[in-house]
Amino acid sequence: MLLATWNVNSIRARLERLVAWLDEAQPDVVCLQELKVTDEAFPHEPIAEAGYHAAVFGQKTYNGVAILSRDEPAEVRRGWDDDPQARLLAARFGRVTVVNTYMPNGQEVGSDKWAYKLAWMERLQEELAAHHEPTEPLILCGDFNVAPDDADVAEPEVWSESVLCHPDARARLDSLRQWGLIDVFRRHHPDGGIYSWWDYRMLAFPKNRGLRLDHIFATEPLAECCTEAWVDRDERKGAKPSDHAPVLARFEL
């Protein structure tokens, strides 16, 4: 199974690139974030024509997540009833559960959005613990809006106090891993220095001033059959790219 996660920063703005990329990369499962579209306005036809089922949890203007897949999911769960933001979508394919997350950015340390981010991360862990065991085959992937380590940041001194690198956010990521998740990209690239997001401004991409914010975490039974993981940097190049590149991992099931 080839699995990808990609923050597309508007599926309508990215549709042409997305369809071309699906055709080229041929992933089996794709977790998308920041659709910025309602369920009704989701481009179902072009995605179906590309050969993919689409489980969609949309929202007008902001957020929105989808799981595209070659096979139809057996079961789909979306978000939390009392959270109006579309940030979480889970689908099961056979025995494998795929949880797609668009974690809150947090904007500014100390703000209301920051408090929401930390609470949201904590709640996700409670949710996982309530419904799953670390011994099950499960993938948690998406845009986590956290760089796990300074090795995941081109300029750690610039970002050290930001919402993307703050110790409190990193602690919650550590806590998720301690529950029983493995950062499979890190396992294949222990030295770091590979990024998945670059600011649109200040020539960040040509200068490779990026951060690794998009992750594929897996429970041990899946992590041990993950044969490779990589960032598709080419998708950050050319006309009208997202500010995020896709992250991919191959699992020999």
Next chain:
DNA sequence: ATGGTTGCTTAGCAA
């Protein structure tokens, strides 16, 4: 050079 980019929605917000 007191900014820098993109997208949604319509001048301001979010990332």
